Amino acid sequence: MTQLKDYRQFYINGQWVNPAVARDLEVIDPSTEQAVAVISLGDQVDTDAAVAAAKAAFPAWAATAPETRLAYVEKILEIYNRRAQDMADAISLEMGAPQDMSLADQFDCGVYHIENFIEAFKNFEFVRPLKDGNDDSMVAWEPVGVVAAITPWNWPMNQVTLKVIPAILAGDTVVLKPSEIAPLSSIVWTEIMHEAGLPAGVYNMVNGDGLGVGTQLSVHPDVAMVSFTGSTRAGIAITKASADTVKKVVLELGGKGxxxxxxxxxxxxxxxxxxxxxxxxxxxxxxxxxxxxxxxxxxxxxxxxxxxxxxxxxxxxxxxxxxxxxxxxxxxxxxxxxxxxxxxxxxxxxxxxxxxxxxxxxxxxxxxxxxxxxxxxxxxxxxxxxxxxxxxxxxxxxxxxxxxxxxxxxxxxxxxxxxxxxxxxxxxxxxxxxxxxxxxxxxxARGAAFGGVKASGRAREGGVYGLEEFMDSKFISGWSENS
Missing domain, CATH: 3.40.309.10 (Aldehyde Dehydrogenase; Chain A, domain 2)
Known part of the structure; x- marks a missing residue:
């Protein structure tokens, strides 16, 4: 029997750590129906540890200069490009995208989104006048807090980059829960994030299923925002689970174009x-x-x-x-x-x-x-x-x-x-x-947002709209000298 690749560890507070309890899940290659790797499904202890790390890292990260956060993302893009073949291979293995398409599109859409966020962020005004010519009333864009990013299996890096990158640019900290049936690309992604040298706790990754880690993140009192892409059924469940803690919930769901x-x-x-x-x-x-x-x-x-x-x-x-x-x-x-x-x-x-x-x-x-x-x-x-x-x-x-x-x-x-x-x-x-x-x-066009209406959810992901999605707006009066 072929030895399965062991990817049981999670990434919490800047380190690869073992799960609190071993709950193995085999990753299946859909081309062959054979198991190719094994991960562990997170438990409440793992979720709590990841959220605690993100919460502890948030004040310092939110206070960093925008230029500092931008430099980290530019470093992430550099490493991501260097790991192109690794990423494409992982996606082909975990969800069956043919290798040419996996490299040209599945991998490359991540490049596209990161570049667009960098371009939008360079011109982003975090404090701006509410109206032209009025410097007394201002709008300030501020980070939300700890973001739970729950991503699907069909376009793994498309969704990971559309959530993680704008969140950390905004000054949020992140706990990523990728799809448990296609987790290999997010492990490569996490290696990239680690190499980029982000401060401990800014980015965390816990594998798990929707009923487990997904629900635990949705109800967690220290998670300020859930950004979810997946089925409409799951999006409704996440919305209900998040209601008691009055989170910001952003959903990108199904379609029938x-x-x-x-x-x-x-x-x-x-x-x-x-x-x-x-x-x-x-x-x-x-x-x-x-x-x-x-x-x-x-x-x-x-x-x-x-x-x-x-x-x-x-x-x-x-x-x-x-x-x-x-x-x-x-x-x-x-x-x-x-x-x-x-x-x-x-x-x-x-x-x-x-x-x-x-x-x-x-x-x-x-x-x-x-x-x-x-x-x-x-x-x-x-x-x-x-x-x-x-x-x-x-x-x-x-x-x-x-x-x-x-x-x-x-x-x-x-x-x-x-x-x-x-x-x-x-x-x-x-x-x-x-x-x-x-x-x-x-x-x-580049910078246009991706998102829908009705049961497709109302997310707006990508470009400047995607940056604002991971921030809260604050309206301020009395800003000018003469107030």
Whole structure:
């Protein structure tokens, strides 16, 4: 039997420490279904120790000059870039992102976010006039305190960097609880933080599950803020658990993105939308999983989607190429299979894919790239966040109908519009209920925040908005000499 890598220790008060009680959990490689490492799940004693370290470190850290905090983050970025391959390998192993994608996107999104925070922070005014020309009334931005950062498995470094970096720049101290089923990248991240030489207690990391460490952080009286990314169900539970201690709770949750494709869209619009839906094996909260297509173009769109699905290859993570990898776990695979079968049972037309493993694979949590046509928005495949490479294509006749269908969901993270009509794009961007709207395949600009509305949560992560998320605003009068 292969010796499992031992990652049982936590990082508390500047040191790697053993758990108070051994509660082992094996980390499974989703490409092979084999255990590759072992971690320990934290207990109340571990959580308390991490929070106590963060609480003790907070006054001195909050009082540091912004330039000092910036220098630490620039050092973190330097080390992060140096550990690129280590990070990409960890992500491929723990959650199945193919190695090329893991390096180019899973790792690199961390670089992108850290650079954007550095740029935003250099121009950030911690004390500024409330209004131009009025130096008597001021707004001061101040750190919240101890931040519990609870992060998911699907884009590990995307979420870790979007929480840890702005928190420490703001002057907060942090306890990170990464996903227990994909913890390896956060261990590499913690090694990076240790090498950067942050003062003891500013950054801490405790592995654990949601019911354990996640809940313990949510109810802890010395935690001032919980920043959570994950399922809507878990976000609701964290909000309720945090209520008694009146924490600041910031949630980035699920999605069921609608992609509105009009007949005058550019030639690549449909194929681009399908590829986006399947990317990261469909495990992205902002995936455009509902494609709404104008009826005159509908049959052609279905034909294109079928071709793209059939051309999308699926294979193990540690293989070069532009394929998609497995989904994270057996639990997730089973859920996706049930939802695909439900779509068939509900009467949607299975255009590509379907249940079961791809024919060339006999192990691993691989899902066949699946496309359904003739879907109605009442079907389960149109309402549930499947979190797998499954696309539902829905026809519409009018712009008003498309908007109504797009907004008929509990979620509101990202919607997409494909049309050459400028006025229509502008009109739809305001009518669609979402925190983000991307049009004609153009990504949001650097510094734009990521976040949604409704059951997608209302976080605003990234850039200057993400910095302010980890601070409290204070309004002050009598600031000027003449007051």
């Amino acid at each position: 609608a992609n509105l494709v009009f007949a005058d869209a550019d030639a690549d619009a449909v194929a681009r939308g399908v590829r986006h839906c399947f990317y990261n094996s469909g495990q992205s909260c902002n995936a455009p999983t509902r494609m709404l297509v104008e009826r005159s173009f509908y049959d052609k769109a279905v034909e294109i989607a079928k071709q793209v699905a059939e051309e999308t290859t699926v294979d193990v993570a540690f293989k070069e190429g532009a394929h998609i990898g497995p989904v994270i776990s057996k639990l997730q695979w089973d859920k996706i299979q049930d939802l695909i079968q439900a779509g068939i049972d509900e009467g949607a037309t299975l255009v590509a894919g379907g249940t079961g493993l791809p024919e060339h694979l006999s192990e691993g949590y691989f899902v066949r790239p699946t496309v359904f046509a003739n879907v109605t928005n009442e079907m389960g495949i149109a309402r549930n966040e499947i979190f797998g490479p499954v696309l539902a294509i829905i026809p519409f006749d009018t712009e008003e109908e498309a908007v109504a269908v797009a907004n008929d969901t509990i979620y509101g993270l990202t919607n997409y519009v494909q049309t050459s009509d400028l006025e229509r794009r502008r009109r739809l961007s305001r009518l669609l209920q979402a925190g983000m709207v991307e049009m004609n395949g153009k990504s949001r």
